[in-house]
Amino acid sequence: MNEPQTWYIVKRSGGNCEIIPSEQVGDDNLEIIEEWGPFSSQEEAIARRVGLIRAGKCQPI
Numbered sequence: 001m002n003e004p005q006t007w008y009i010v011k012r013s014g015g016n017c018e019i020i021p022s023e024q025v026g027d028d029n030l031e032i033i034e035e036w037g038p039f040s041s042q043e044e045a046i047a048r049r050v051g052l053i054r055a056g057k058c059q060p061i
Helices: 042-054
Strands: 007-012 017-021 032-039
Touching: 007 042, 017 042, 032 042
Parallel strands: none
Antiparallel strands: 007 017, 007 032
């Protein structure tokens, strides 16, 4: 049985935050500095990323 897809916001070394599916979070090649989540939908993650950008925690892509 498939688990529902979850999404994370990850901050990269350049300060940009991206939204990625949960199966990519454990990928060692991503150079993740900070992460937020999981979020139940991509739309929720997008809304949270906007808040992080406004709070100065992330740079827009």
